[in-house]
Amino acid sequence: MVEPSLSADDVKALIRSRQYVGFLLLSAVVGLVASLVAWSFLTLTPWIQEAVFDDLPGQLGFDAPPRWWPIPILALAGLITALAITRLPGRGGSIPADGFGSGPPTRYVDLPGVILAGLATLGLGLVLGPSSPVIAIGAGLGLLVVHLVRKNAPNHALMVMSAAGSCAAFAMVFRSPMVSAIVILEALGLSGTLVPVVLLPSLIGAGIGSIVYLGLGDLTGLSVDAYALYPLELADMGDLTAAQIVWTIPLAVVVAAAVFVVVTVGRRIARIVAPRQLVWLPVVGIGVAVLAILFTRTGETSYTVLFSGSKALAPIVERGPALPLATLAWLVVLKGAAWSLSMGAFRGGAVFPAIFLGTVGGLMAERLPGLPAGAAVAIVMAAAVVSALRLPLSSVVITNRSGVGRRCAGRDPRRDLGGRRVHRDRPDLRPSGRRRTRCRSRVTNARRFVRLWP
Incomplete structure (x- = not known):
């Protein structure tokens, strides 16, 4: 228009x-x-x-x-x-x-x-x-x-x-x-x-x-x-330190370069599939499925690679510190490749895959010296979202909406990494019974409306 x-x-x-x-x-x-x-x-x-x-x-x-x-x-x-x-x-x-x-x-x-x-x-x-x-x-x-x-x-x-x-x-x-x-x-x-x-x-x-x-x-x-994007339960960022500032620039550059590769490959795939959509789109779908199946070799479910990643955010944050670094790395590589294939051939949005991959990348980055989880996820998530959307202000608002680094987390739809059936079949993926940190007053209908505003 x-x-x-x-x-x-x-x-x-x-x-x-x-x-x-x-x-x-x-x-x-x-x-x-x-x-x-x-x-x-x-x-x-x-x-x-x-x-x-x-x-x-x-x-x-x-x-x-x-x-x-x-x-x-x-x-x-x-x-x-x-x-x-x-x-x-x-x-x-x-x-x-x-x-x-x-x-x-x-x-x-x-x-x-x-x-x-x-x-x-x-x-x-x-x-x-x-x-x-x-x-x-x-x-x-x-x-x-x-x-x-x-x-x-x-x-x-x-x-x-x-x-x-x-x-x-x-x-x-x-x-x-x-x-x-x-x-x-x-x-x-x-x-x-x-x-x-x-x-x-x-x-x-x-x-x-x-x-x-x-x-x-x-x-x-x-x-x-x-x-729905609920606040993630991460360790508080604490006071801003020199280490956090030092790590921000190289992490942002690496994430931006990775997302650039994902988007560039996606655009090339879009040009390849355009002449024969009925032939190529099922092939691309099978390729995404194969990437998801490869991830099961880590002992996790293939559903973690599939879908937008919105349901898997809270469970991956809870289990992140206990997951091997290799598992998180394979998740980033395989889901990133699946995201690239999907964005080149199919129809949907890039917001939630960018948020999920930014979160997983932040969980990997928190193992760097002097970088707490709240700061690491905030850095990587913001860089991933802004690189995918190319909307700087919106990316900051979306990252803030995820509640990274906040002490008082909101409602958490606790689920397993891939879906309800895996939750029933894998007791080791069930969330712990510890009580969540909640805001002091109970949420009434009026407060629910007020909380819609950042």
């Missing part, structure tokens, strides 16, 4: 006009619609994961998922995603390797392809997160609402409603209207005069999305916590 050209005087007149009041009212409608659809998408995705990777093997007579189980599943994911890309409008959304917010604007006619490709990619185990599909869903629904209200709407109206829809949908992922608005507005890269026009409708849409997150979870008993 071409950024509309408005002078400072035009912006002032627009904000004071009745038309802008209509924008604000319409942004609330867009926020409600976008958040409802995003909530449904984020609820359906983990249901597909559990049905395919936990329940289906048992229904087929296996006592536990066989080691080769990811191979046919990820091949099927490649076939479905290829059909969505080649047979439906919009080519399934933007290519993750091209960067966050790349590609043309999502039209409402593109939504079926975006949703199908996203569900196949995320639900069937590829190493991508929900950020890009959810943002595309919100943008497309924003344009749809504008089209239903006024077919020949001006460009600035389309931009405002598209941003409001994206903020509302993305707020379902991070449960924070402020984080959502910061990420979307930085990704849009608007000029100074347009920021005031887009900011308030975007915040309204994001706020509506956060309210829907709370309300639907309480009403239905379902939630989108599979992709």
